Amino acid sequence: MTEIHLSDKDKAFIEEQVKAGVYKDANEAVAVGLRQLQAKTEMLKRLIQEGLDDVEAGRVHSYASAEEFSNDIKRMADEKRMGTGY
16 A cells, blocks of 8 residues: 655644544545546546647637737626626
8 A cells, every 4th residue: 555644734634624524534535635636637638638629620719919818708708607608
């Protein structure tokens, strides 16, 4: 089994979580954290692949300036907020 060394801060956090009844023991707390890390890693891999696929398919935008880019982001955020965007 791999030996894990935790900082005092991490140990205290785990102990607090166990005492609060969030997890039954330190092993469960670490296992849940690892599952969350794995899920986040997989999500990031999917998002990166989606971006690469978009570039390969030509679904890209070009901007003449940072201001133009910023304005487009604001426009898309407004459309999303109003339910008219993607």
